[in-house]
Amino acid sequence: MTYRKSLQPLQILKLLPRTNCKECGSSTCFAFAFELLSRQKIPRDCPHLLKEVFAGSFESLEEALGAGERIEGTDLVVDHDRCTGCGDCVVICERALTTISIGGRITHRDPLPPVLQVTDGNVNVINWSSCKRSARHHDLCKVCEEKCPFGAIVLVS
Numbered sequence: 001m002t003y004r005k006s007l008q009p010l011q012i013l014k015l016l017p018r019t020n021c022k023e024c025g026s027s028t029c030f031a032f033a034f035e036l037l038s039r040q041k042i043p044r045d046c047p048h049l050l051k052e053v054f055a056g057s058f059e060s061l062e063e064a065l066g067a068g069e070r071i072e073g074t075d076l077v078v079d080h081d082r083c084t085g086c087g088d089c090v091v092i093c094e095r096a097l098t099t100i101s102i103g104g105r106i107t108h109r110d111p112l113p114p115v116l117q118v119t120d121g122n123v124n125v126i127n128w129s130s131c132k133r134s135a136r137h138h139d140l141c142k143v144c145e146e147k148c149p150f151g152a153i154v155l156v157s
């Protein structure tokens with residue numbers, strides 16, 4: 001299982017150039033750190049991180065946050081370079097959708113339309129409204145992230 005190291009905003013800030021130059025579109029490097037955490041931005045959005053002198057920081061940030069972008073309208077960040085299309089997340093998600101815990105007791109329910117699908121060797125979201133994290137269900141399910149053998153999925157709120 002591949003888990004990503006989690007970083008706090010200040011730890012991310014320490015890896016950034018800290019010049020507050022605004023070239024990434026954020027008002028400060030600290031604001032950029034929060035946008036990285038919420039996956040509104042990715043490390044390469046800071047052009048200075050692509051310089052040789054920041055190679056180590058860039059690698060640490062991509063390792064912790066992933067190189068993926070957030071799929072619009074969802075909590076899912078998929079790193080398409082890491083995703084092999086193995087489909088484990090699709091299977092585990094379908095299982096998660098048919099089990100609910102009520103007062104500590106696991107109950108089964110009718111399946112919903114699948115959230116995830118593998119297309120052209122990469123995972124994709126096809127029905128976000130079925131996801132336990134969607135506005136309809138209010139559950140902080142993280143099963144697909146935990147079970148992806150390649151650390152290709154990150155869930156953010």
Ligand code: SF4
Binds near residue numbers: 045
């Ligand atoms: S482009 Fe990089 S150095 Fe400039 S404000 Fe953004 S994060 Fe900071």
Ligand code: SF4
Binds near residue numbers: 083088090152
């Ligand atoms: S996200 Fe992970 S589990 Fe899902 S298809 Fe890609 S590699 Fe497999």
Ligand code: SF4
Binds near residue numbers: 093
């Ligand atoms: S968070 Fe849970 S319900 Fe949503 S896609 Fe992942 S496994 Fe499926």
